Amino acid sequence: MFPPRSQRILLAVLAASALLSAVSGRLNPYFLDVALGAGISVVLASSLNLINGFTGQFSLGHAGFMAVGAYASAMLTTTLAPRLGLSANLLQWVFFPLSLVAGGLLAALAGVAVGAPSLRLKGDYLAIVTLGFGEIIKVVLQNVDAVGASRGLTGIPSHTNFFWVFGSAAVTVYVVWALLNSTYGRGFLAVADDEVAAEAMGLNTTGYKITAFVVGAFFAGVAGGLYAHLKGYLNPGGFSFDKSIEIVVMVILGGMGRHSGVVVAALLLTVLTESLRQTGAFRMIVYSVLLIVLMLTRPQGLFVWPLWSKKEGRP
Amino acid sequence: MSDPLLELSGVTIRFGGLTAVSSVDADVREGELAGLIGPNGAGKTTVFNMITGVYQPTEGAISFGGQPTAGLKPYRITELGIARTFQNIRLFPSLTVFDNVRVAFHLHLDHDSVHSLTRGPKFQAEEVQLRERTRELLSIFRLERVQDEPAKSLSYGDQRRLEIIRALATRPKLLLLDEPAAGMNPTEKDELMKLIRFIRDRFGLAILLVEHDMKVVMGICERIHVLEYGRKIAEGTPSGIRGDPKVIAAYLGEEPVKES
Numbered sequence: 001m002f003p004p005r006s007q008r009i010l011l012a013v014l015a016a017s018a019l020l021s022a023v024s025g026r027l028n029p030y031f032l033d034v035a036l037g038a039g040i041s042v043v044l045a046s047s048l049n050l051i052n053g054f055t056g057q058f059s060l061g062h063a064g065f066m067a068v069g070a071y072a073s074a075m076l077t078t079t080l081a082p083r084l085g086l087s088a089n090l091l092q093w094v095f096f097p098l099s100l101v102a103g104g105l106l107a108a109l110a111g112v113a114v115g116a117p118s119l120r121l122k123g124d125y126l127a128i129v130t131l132g133f134g135e136i137i138k139v140v141l142q143n144v145d146a147v148g149a150s151r152g153l154t155g156i157p158s159h160t161n162f163f164w165v166f167g168s169a170a171v172t173v174y175v176v177w178a179l180l181n182s183t184y185g186r187g188f189l190a191v192a193d194d195e196v197a198a199e200a201m202g203l204n205t206t207g208y209k210i211t212a213f214v215v216g217a218f219f220a221g222v223a224g225g226l227y228a229h230l231k232g233y234l235n236p237g238g239f240s241f242d243k244s245i246e247i248v249v250m251v252i253l254g255g256m257g258r259h260s261g262v263v264v265a266a267l268l269l270t271v272l273t274e275s276l277r278q279t280g281a282f283r284m285i286v287y288s289v290l291l292i293v294l295m296l297t298r299p300q301g302l303f304v305w306p307l308w309s310k311k312e313g314r315p
Numbered sequence: 316m317s318d319p320l321l322e323l324s325g326v327t328i329r330f331g332g333l334t335a336v337s338s339v340d341a342d343v344r345e346g347e348l349a350g351l352i353g354p355n356g357a358g359k360t361t362v363f364n365m366i367t368g369v370y371q372p373t374e375g376a377i378s379f380g381g382q383p384t385a386g387l388k389p390y391r392i393t394e395l396g397i398a399r400t401f402q403n404i405r406l407f408p409s410l411t412v413f414d415n416v417r418v419a420f421h422l423h424l425d426h427d428s429v430h431s432l433t434r435g436p437k438f439q440a441e442e443v444q445l446r447e448r449t450r451e452l453l454s455i456f457r458l459e460r461v462q463d464e465p466a467k468s469l470s471y472g473d474q475r476r477l478e479i480i481r482a483l484a485t486r487p488k489l490l491l492l493d494e495p496a497a498g499m500n501p502t503e504k505d506e507l508m509k510l511i512r513f514i515r516d517r518f519g520l521a522i523l524l525v526e527h528d529m530k531v532v533m534g535i536c537e538r539i540h541v542l543e544y545g546r547k548i549a550e551g552t553p554s555g556i557r558g559d560p561k562v563i564a565a566y567l568g569e570e571p572v573k574e575s
């Protein structure tokens with residue numbers, strides 16, 4: 001049947017986001033801010049899940065790709081948009097999504113540059129290279145005056161709303177799900193399971209890894225753009241190693257390679273982080289303890305129920 | 316006599332100071348059921364790894380269907396029509412039995428990442444057809460009853476058979492089997508012999524078999540190549556090999572060449 005069920009669900013979620021977006025102005029602004037942050041986390045965690053969960057690679061660079069997308073889209077809306085003399089509606093509904101996509105594409109390009117050389121190699125090179133990439137991006141942003149250097153980039157218009165966040169989250173989850181749920185897509189799981197066997201069955205393992213990495217980087221870039229236009233300012237320090245780890249933790253808690261588990265983990269952890277914000281450093285302690293307890297008690301992930309996993313085709 | 320499908324000439328590989336395989340000449344003809352035997356450490360698996368592109372020979376050349384395979388990545392060689400199983404089973408353990416086979420149809424897919432996203436009518440039709448073909452392969456080998464189980468939950472014998480089915484899904488012209496009878500009991504071995512013959516006839520492919528069980532090798536191979544310390548010491552029919560003094564000497568102190 002066409003469109004298939006998955007696309008009908010996607011359309012329904014998009015429609016629901018649009019409806020909720022129309023009434024979101026009545027929500028408590030603090031609550032709305034947390035909800036939008038949680039939605040952005042879903043984009044980040046689901047896209048990292050494609051790389052670290054389903055394809056079995058270990059990237060520590062998601063905050064770096066997020067930074068690329070955030071700065072790229074913010075530069076477009078702060079420097080290019082005002083010269084075009086567009087109406088507010090055009091800005092919010094046409095120029096902004098295009099700038100999100102542009103940020104995503106630039107992040108994807110960075111993904112190719114970082115991934116192509118390191119994904120050919122076996123082992124933990126990717127973790128090291130992506131770690132380095134994240135730090136380099138941060139240092140570069142801290143030193144380029146055009147993007148505000150360490151003072152940060154301010155005056156970013158607040159185009160991010162309920163529809164763009166949850167619409168992007170729905171699209172991300174759909175893309176990751178649809179990529180995997182095909183004969184072609186089973187190759188990602190095969191690469192994660194046994195690269196030598198996958199290659200022997202005719203799968204271009206490097207191609208699969210790069211695809212996962214680039215798609216993941218793209219959505220991290222989109223998430224960055226959403227974040228920039230939610231907060232209104234960007235500070236290179238916000239895209240540090242801690243941020244990457246936070247996303248990795250969501251993927252691990254969500255059960256590495258589970259669609260729904262990772263979505264739930266992203267939502268819950270964002271809310272948890274928010275409620276612990278006042279406690280400062282204590283937050284990291286809670287995180288660490290949570291991780292240790294989880295590894296000991298539920299190595300398969302926190303939010304994995306048998307029913308869900310069966311539906312997702314992974315026994 | 317038909318032209319050789321696979322041809323090895325002067326193939327040598329060194330790992331540091333160790334020459335694991337030394338100037339080996341061998342060939343497999345179209346539709347042939349050939350054997351590759353030799354004591355432990357003789358270099359049989361290493362020969363498989365060179366044929367499939369996992370290792371590159373230090374010297375010598377390998378060609379398949381007349382085309383040299385030097386420098387090709389393993390997946391390219393599979394694309395040419397060589398599939399294999401592994402001595403230490405290498406299934407996709409967390410995938411279902413069904414998906415293990417399905418993913419191996421990959422080479423003959425018309426769809427890719429973009430079609431997975433758009434999921435148009437043609438994509439859906441192909442997926443339906445692939446499911447059908449997967450089920451068909453599984454049912455020939457009577458594994459459809461466990462198709463939704465994770466591959467790692469299968470019995471040892473079933474895992475070995477699943478590995479063969481998975482290799483067949485790539486539609487090879489040549490199938491390399493590395494000790495398929497290992498760990499099987501006598502009944503399973505008899506079944507395996509029938510299965511190998513059946514596969515060759517039904518799919519019309521050539522098979523190169525590495526196997527320690529002499530009853531299996533002698534029972535099904537039409538021609539046998541013998542390796543010892545990386546060198547080829549004999550080639551011939553099962554009866555010729557069994558009487559060859561060099562082969563007997565190679566196996567002395569090892570398991571004797573006999574049909575037990």
Ligand SMILES: Nc1ncnc2c1ncn2[C@@H]1O[C@H](COP(=O)(O)OP(=O)(O)OP(=O)(O)O)[C@@H](O)[C@H]1O
Pocket residue numbers: 330333335353354355356357358359360361362402
């Ligand atoms: N990657 C490698 N690095 C170093 N030495 C290797 C490597 N692969 C194989 N060898 C060596 O090459 C020789 C041949 O090994 P191979 O596995 O091909 O033997 P085999 O005939 O398959 O033996 P078996 O019957 O025990 O499976 C052995 O001495 C082995 O240690």
Ligand SMILES: [Mg+2]
Pocket residue numbers: 359360361402
């Ligand atoms: Mg071996």
